Amino acid sequence: MTLPFGARLRHAMDERGPLCVGIDPHASLLADWGLSDDVAGVERFSRTVVEALAERVAVFKPQAAFFERFGSRGIAVLERTVADARAAGTLVLMDAKRGDIGSTMAAYAETFLHKDAPLFSDALTVSPYLGYGSLKPAVELARESGAGLFVLALTSNPEGAEVQRAVREDGRTIGATMLSHLAEENAGATPMGSFGAVVGATLGDLSAFDLDINGPLLAPGIGAQGATAADLPAVFGAAVRNVVPNVSRGVLRHGPDLAGLRDSAARFADEIRTAVASA
Numbered sequence: 001m002t003l004p005f006g007a008r009l010r011h012a013m014d015e016r017g018p019l020c021v022g023i024d025p026h027a028s029l030l031a032d033w034g035l036s037d038d039v040a041g042v043e044r045f046s047r048t049v050v051e052a053l054a055e056r057v058a059v060f061k062p063q064a065a066f067f068e069r070f071g072s073r074g075i076a077v078l079e080r081t082v083a084d085a086r087a088a089g090t091l092v093l094m095d096a097k098r099g100d101i102g103s104t105m106a107a108y109a110e111t112f113l114h115k116d117a118p119l120f121s122d123a124l125t126v127s128p129y130l131g132y133g134s135l136k137p138a139v140e141l142a143r144e145s146g147a148g149l150f151v152l153a154l155t156s157n158p159e160g161a162e163v164q165r166a167v168r169e170d171g172r173t174i175g176a177t178m179l180s181h182l183a184e185e186n187a188g189a190t191p192m193g194s195f196g197a198v199v200g201a202t203l204g205d206l207s208a209f210d211l212d213i214n215g216p217l218l219a220p221g222i223g224a225q226g227a228t229a230a231d232l233p234a235v236f237g238a239a240v241r242n243v244v245p246n247v248s249r250g251v252l253r254h255g256p257d258l259a260g261l262r263d264s265a266a267r268f269a270d271e272i273r274t275a276v277a278s279a
């Protein structure tokens with residue numbers, strides 16, 4: 001019986017530190033690495049990241065769009081990337097940001113969260129902006145498969161505020177409402193629940209929000225988007241111990257050299273460890 005995602009993630013964070021490295025084969029990074037902007041380039045790029053960092057980081061987050069742009073052959077590379085990373089013992093958070101009416105959401109859930117699906121991943125990013133309840137099929141299948149979800153709550157981009165900070169009739173913001181749905185989902189789970197929130201590291205003081213959801217907080221925005229590991233305690237307060245900081249370009253720009261990628265990930269991991277310990 002597979003342990004629930006929250007328990008597996010906590011174990012990985014304790015063993016390896018919480019850093020999540022993105023696998024984001026941007027065309028510009030492929031060029032910087034001397035690779036072609038085609039499916040072969042994406043495959044070499046992804047294999048290199050997995051070879052350099054599997055067994056060192058807790059989580060990989062492949063960004064599906066960079067694979068999907070090459071159609072079925074790109075998706076085949078994504079399947080192999082997920083399989084290679086999981087075989088090496090690294091958790092895979094598929095960043096596909098799915099969200100749709102419930103009946104269609106069920107098909108997205110089958111795609112990424114059904115044990116037998118070719119793209120089965122340990123967790124999936126989802127968008128709740130068709131209403132949190134529309135995610136129910138994904139929540140149910142994740143529970144059945146021992147997988148997790150990361151729900152977009154307060155995203156790292158400045159445009160997110162117009163939706164996420166909008167105030168409802170009951171006085172709560174939309175972002176706070178998503179966090180409270182997740183707290184309900186994770187109630188009673190130990191060591192933590194499997195239903196995480198995405199909360200940008202770029203957002204400054206979030207003390208107005210209750211981040212105590214008994215689940216992981218994926219924090220993108222460190223590196224290329226300007227946030228640093230040292231910002232984490234001020235942004236997340238006491239919840240910093242549940243933060244899974246994501247770095248994509250900040251690490252990836254040090255490839256294709258394996259040692260370059262490893263040194264960069266180790267530097268971010270050290271900075272994160274120091275920041276969390278100081279909180």
Ligand SMILES: O=C(O)c1cc(=O)[nH]c(=O)n1[C@@H]1O[C@H](COP(=O)(O)O)[C@@H](O)[C@H]1O
Pocket residue numbers: 022024063095125154155156157198199200220221222223224225246247248249250
């Ligand atoms: O869900 C995400 O991963 C995500 C949410 C968010 O609010 N902001 C955000 O940047 N991301 C993703 O996190 C990664 C950040 O990449 P870098 O800016 O290169 O570190 C990209 O794959 C984004 O799609």
